[in-house]
Amino acid sequence: xxxxxxxxxxxxxxxxxxxxxxxxxxxxxxxxxxxxxxxxxxxxxxxxxxxxxxxxxxxxxxxxxxxxxxxxxxxxxxxxxxxxxxxxxxxxxxxxxxxxxxxxxxxxxxxxxxxxxxxxxxxxxxxxxxxxxxxx
Numbered sequence: 001x002x003x004x005x006x007x008x009x010x011x012x013x014x015x016x017x018x019x020x021x022x023x024x025x026x027x028x029x030x031x032x033x034x035x036x037x038x039x040x041x042x043x044x045x046x047x048x049x050x051x052x053x054x055x056x057x058x059x060x061x062x063x064x065x066x067x068x069x070x071x072x073x074x075x076x077x078x079x080x081x082x083x084x085x086x087x088x089x090x091x092x093x094x095x096x097x098x099x100x101x102x103x104x105x106x107x108x109x110x111x112x113x114x115x116x117x118x119x120x121x122x123x124x125x126x127x128x129x130x131x132x133x134x135x136x
Contacts (some may be wrong), residue, residue: 012090020077025059026064027088028091030057030084038052038092051107053088086108
């Protein structure tokens with residue numbers, strides 16, 4: 001019987017020892033999120049690039065973790081976008097994700113700065129506006 005996805009992520013994390021299992025699961029979810037979003041926009045199934053995955057990671061992280069995304073990633077051992085590239089390529093090596101011949105680890109280099117993306121540019125007013133109850 002094939003282990004479930006979370007068990008596979010734990011196994012990958014233990015094998016490579018560099019990132020927490022949650023980082024692998026989040027990255028897998030972000031690739032799916034990105035592919036699904038692209039399909040909804042174009043109605044075409046296609047491979048997503050490293051740059052597109054990084055955009056998906058940023059958007060999904062803001063949605064899930066808000067201004068805490070940088071802290072969460074640091075807790076998982078992820079400090080720069082290149083770390084997500086290593087995670088993707090570990091998942092490829094383990095047969096969980098796939099890649100094309102043109103995909104490179106360098107596709108994830110210098111994608112965005114975590115402090116800029118998750119702290120400096122965080123829209124605090126938008127967060128508070130959604131939390132306020134409408135007046136009657």
